[in-house]
Structure formats: structure tokens, C-alpha cells
Amino acid sequence: xxxxxxxxxxxxxxxxxxxxxxxxxxxxxxxxxxxxxxxxxxxxxxxxxxxxxxxxxxxxxxxxxxxxxxxxxxxxxxxxxxxxxxxxxxxxxxxxxxxxxxxxxxxxxxxxxxxxxxxxxxxxxxxxxxxxxxxxxxxxxxxxxxxxxxxxxxxxxxxxxxxxxxxxxxxxxxxxxxxxxxxxxxxxxxxxxxxxxxxxxxxxxxxxxxxxxxxxxxxxxxxxxxxxxxxxxxxxxxxxxxxxxxxxxxxxxxxxxxxxxxxxxxxxxxxxxxxxxxxxxxxxxxxxxxxxxxxxxxxxxxxxxxxxxxxxxxxxxxxxxxxxxxxxxxxxxxxxxxxxxxxxxxxxxxxxxxxxxxxxxxxxxxxxxxxxxxxxxxxxxxxxxxxxxxxxxxxxxxxxxxxxxxxxxxxxxxxxxxxxxxxxxxxxxxxxxxxxxxxxxxxxxxxxxxxxxxxx
Numbered sequence: 078x079x080x081x082x083x084x085x086x087x088x089x090x091x092x093x094x095x096x097x098x099x100x101x102x103x104x105x106x107x108x109x110x111x112x113x114x115x116x117x118x119x120x121x122x123x124x125x126x127x128x129x130x131x132x133x134x135x136x137x138x139x140x141x142x143x144x145x146x147x148x149x150x151x152x153x154x155x156x157x158x159x160x161x162x163x164x165x166x167x168x169x170x171x172x173x174x175x176x177x178x179x180x181x182x183x184x185x186x187x188x189x190x191x192x193x194x195x196x197x198x199x200x201x202x203x204x205x206x207x208x209x210x211x212x213x214x215x216x217x218x219x220x221x222x223x224x225x226x227x228x229x230x231x232x233x234x235x236x237x238x239x240x241x242x243x244x245x246x247x248x249x250x251x252x253x254x255x256x257x258x259x260x261x262x263x264x265x266x267x268x269x270x271x272x273x274x275x276x277x278x279x280x281x282x283x284x285x286x287x288x289x290x291x292x293x294x295x296x297x298x299x300x301x302x303x304x305x306x307x308x309x310x311x312x313x314x315x316x317x318x319x320x321x322x323x324x325x326x327x328x329x330x331x332x333x334x335x336x337x338x339x340x341x342x343x344x345x346x347x348x349x350x351x352x353x354x355x356x357x358x359x360x361x362x363x364x365x366x367x368x369x370x371x372x373x374x375x376x377x378x379x380x381x382x383x384x385x386x387x388x389x390x391x392x393x394x395x396x397x398x399x400x401x402x403x404x405x406x407x408x409x410x411x412x413x414x415x416x417x418x419x420x421x422x423x424x425x426x427x428x429x430x431x432x433x434x435x436x437x438x439x440x441x442x443x444x445x446x447x448x449x450x451x452x453x454x455x456x457x458x459x460x461x462x463x464x465x466x467x468x469x470x471x472x473x474x475x476x477x478x479x480x481x482x483x484x485x486x487x488x489x490x491x492x493x494x495x496x497x498x499x500x501x502x503x504x505x506x507x508x509x510x511x512x513x514x515x516x517x518x519x520x521x522x523x524x525x526x527x528x529x530x531x532x533x
Contacts, residue, residue: 081397084390085487088135094118101449109529110514112444112454121452122493124482127420128293129175129333129340131486134385137337137378144374149365153373153380160380164315164387165292165322167345169352171359174370176293176331177202178363179344181209183289183329186354187254188212193247196256196291197235198222198263201462203256203291203329205522215243222264223476225414225425230305231270232416233261233298235277249284258291259298259321263458265479266294266399266418268301271309271320278324287326287348293334295321296386297419300396303389314387327351334420337382337486341375395420398484398494405498411505420483424501426459427478429508435460435474437513437533443480443504446511451500455482461516462525 096104096119108114117123123130145151158170173179180203188194190211197218199207204214217239221229235257244252257277259269281288299317303309309317322328327346332338344359346352356366363370371379385391396419403417412428430439440457447453456462459478466472482497504511518529 084394095121112448113526120454123454125454125456127483127485131337132488137381140377140381141374144377146373150367151373153376154367156380157376160383164318168347171344171355172369172371173342173344173363176342179329179342180206182344182355182358184210186358192253193251195243197258198261200262228416231268233267233269234273237276240280244284252286254287254289255281256289256291260294260419265414265423266420268298270306271302274324290325290328292328293331296335300392332379335386336379337386338379341371341379402494409502422482424480426480433513436472440478440480441514442511446504450503453500455480
């Protein structure tokens with residue numbers, strides 16, 4: 078098989094600033110050992126997130142010149158609406174400035190204090206929006222999903238038995254809706270099968286509970302279904318996406334992922350009552366319902382990007398990049414989440430640093446070592462981001478301690494990833510020298526964005 082090449086040519090470049098190791102140590106100290114607080118220009122290769130960090134195509138840039146900035150009912154809005162409805166088949170479309178705004182409107186209008194929201198795995202902003210209004214975010218991931226070495230093809234699936242138990246324990250009246258995150262970012266970018274989506278929907282229908290899809294990486298999930306699930310071979314990705322959404326009553330979306338845009342999102346639903354409540358709060362928080370906090374040029378770029386994300390050749394290239402990285406790491410013996418996820422390589426910090434207890438945050442140790450050794454900025458997905466506190470205020474660890482190296486779309490080339498592999502190798506070889514950390518400052522919600530660390 079020939080080398081899979083990038084299905085694009087590069088027209089514009091941006092210089093990368095490379096500072097010395099000594100300067101990186103100083104920069105990390107100024108940032109209180111939290112890479113979120115670093116200046117972006119001090120990060121040689123920035124893999125903090127794949128959200129809004131991608132490069133737009135010539136067609137997207139051209140579309141932006143068509144942006145109609147009319148306050149209400151613009152041509153750009155109509156194009157955005159048609160595109161989203163074509164992919165999802167869902168009736169009511171509400172643009173938002175990004176995905177967490179959609180989550181916030183959903184949570185504020187549909188969740189009461191004490192309500193329970195099941196999901197395969199809630200990501201950070203989803204969980205925070207639920208908890209902010211007094212809801213309880215419950216993860217019902219399949220057992221394979223917590224085993225980083227398991228090579229099952231759909232480790233992002235929800236466990237149907239756990240869902241049944243959750244409904245039996247709390248009752249339908251306490252569950253205003255359930256969610257499925259596709260792909261499952263928290264568990265390593267792992268996909269959800271069509272069979273699992275159908276099974277979950279069937280259970281929820283029995284209890285008259287709506288299903289909401291967290292769809293920010295829906296195109297990547299469609300690609301994995303085509304590659305791994307029997308009966309979907311050679312199906313166009315848009316057809317698979319349409320089938321996925323046909324089982325949803327509503328969806329939230331960050332268009333900064335599989336919308337291939339630098340900003341934007343949407344909230345969609347079929348229920349007229351839900352739509353009215355969404356519309357009322359959208360006007361207060363985001364703007365008129367036909368622009369939702371976005372410029373017309375952004376709506377144009379998203380409309381193009383959503384369709385580009387469903388191009389098979391693009392997905393082949395993107396997934397080949399992730400597999401290239403993870404294969405090299407496996408050859409070096411670095412513990413990772415297997416099989417390769419959709420948008421990132423996930424290091425298993427718990428296995429990398431067995432000498433560091435979970436509540437001394439081994440993921441932070443690996444993240445900071447990557448920055449010091451090579452200027453690489455990743456992110457911890459472990460007990461800092463997903464830990465919790467019990468009724469007595471004691472901190473509880475997350476079941477997984479991961480480090481995510483998220484790949485911005487159409488930004489870095491193979492030589493960047495070869496350099497990344499070299500840096501990871503150096504960190505791996507010197508892992509015994511990596512310290513644990515303690516938190517010296519934190520906020521109540523989403524503490525990982527702004528908390529301060531000191532070495533233990």
C-alpha cells in the first residue's frame with residue numbers, strides 16, 4: 078500500500094517560534110505549571126486541543142467573502158440551515174458561538190436540580206453545564222472503554238445494562254434526556270457503533286426519554302462505523318451520519334471540530350416545545366436565532382466545513398496520521414489507549430508513571446515533561462479534569478489518567494509528528510525523574526483551565 082499523503086497543498090505558512098529548554102522551564106514556572114496558562118507562541122507544537130485550531134480550506138476562505146452580515150434572516154444563515162438539516166434531518170436549527178453555549182442552553186432549559194443525565198462519557202464542558210444547574214452527570218461507559226489496552230473496535234459505546242439500571246434507580250421523571258458523545262473524547266476518542274446508538278435509543282424510547290447526541294466529531298464517528306461495523310462498508314459518510322442523527326431527538330455541536338471552523342456551534346431538536354425554550358434563551362445569551370453569536374462569514378465557513386469533514390479521503394488521511402503516531406509509540410513500548418482514537422493520540426499516564434499516585438496527577442507530570450523537553454503542549458484527561466469529590470469533600474480519582482495529544486486539522490505535517498515521537502521517547506526514557514504535583518489554587522467548575530500546581 079502506497080504512503081497516504083495529505084489530500085491538500087499548503088498555500089500559506091505561519092512561522093513557529095522555538096524557545097530553549099531553559100526558557101521553557103521559566104515559562105512553565107510563570108504559568109504555575111499549568112500549560113493552559115502558557116503563551117501560545119511559546120509552544121513549538123500545540124496539541125492542547127483540536128477545537129477551533131484547524132486550518133480552513135480555500136473553499137472555506139472563499140465562502141467567507143460571501144458572508145451576509147444582515148442581523149436577521151441572512152443568506153448565510155439559510156445556507157447554514159440547509160446544510161445542517163441535510164446532514165441531520167432535524168427540524169429546528171439554532172446556531173451558537175460554540176459547543177458549550179449549546180450545552181448551556183440545553184442544560185438551563187431542560188434540567189432541574191437533582192436531575193440525572195446519563196451519557197457514555199460526559200466531556201468537561203458538558204459535565205460542567207449540567208452540574209452548574211444542579212444536575213448530576215452520570216457516565217455509563219462500556220467495560221472495554223476503561224481498559225486502555227483493549228482493542229475492541231467500539232470502546233466508546235454506552236453500556237445498555239448500566240443505562241437500564243440507571244433508569245430503574247432514578248426513574249424516568251428524574252431523567253429529562255440522555256446523551257451519547259460521538260466519538261467519545263473522554264475515553265480516548267473512541268467511536269460509538271450504530272448498533273449501540275440503536276440499542277440506546279430503543280431503551281430510551283421504552284421509557285419516553287429523549288436522546289441527545291453530542292456531535293462535535295460526528296464525521297470521525299461515521300468514518301469508524303464505515304471501517305469497523307459490518308454492513309456499512311463503502312457507504313458514503315454522509316449517509317452514515319444521516320442514519321446516526323435519525324435516532325436522535327436533539328444534538329449539540331461544536332463546529333470547531335468537525336465543522337472545520339475556528340468558531341461556531343449549533344443546538345438542534347425536533348420537539349417544538351424544546352425549540353421554543355431554546356429560542357427564548359438563545360436570544361438573551363447569543364443573539365437573534367438566525368445568527369446565534371456568529372458573523373455571517375462564520376456561518377458560511379461552517380456550511381462548507383461540515384461537508385468537507387464528510388469527505389472520505391480527508392478522513393482517511395486524518396486517521397492515518399493518528400495511526401502513524403500510535404504505531405510508533407507502541408513500537409517504543411509507550412503505554413497508550415488502543416486502538417487509535419479519532420482525533421488524538423492518548424498516552425496512559427497511569428501506566429507510564431506507576432510511582433505517582435492518582436491524586437498527585439501523573440497526567441500533569443507527563444504533560445509538563447513534554448513541554449519542558451520539546452515545547453509540546455498537550456492536555457491531561459485524568460483526575461484534574463475528571464476527578465470529583467465525595468459527600469465529605471474528599472477528592473476522588475478518575476478511572477483513567479490520560480494525556481491527550483489532539484491533532485489540529487490540516488495543520489501539522491509528518492515531520493512535526495516525527496519530532497513529537499522523539500520528544501515522547503525522551504520523556505519515556507526519563508520517566509522516573511518526573512514528579513507528582515499538588516493543586517495550590519482551583520475554581521469550583523472546570524478547574525483544569527486555570528488551577529495552579531506545585532511539584533510534590
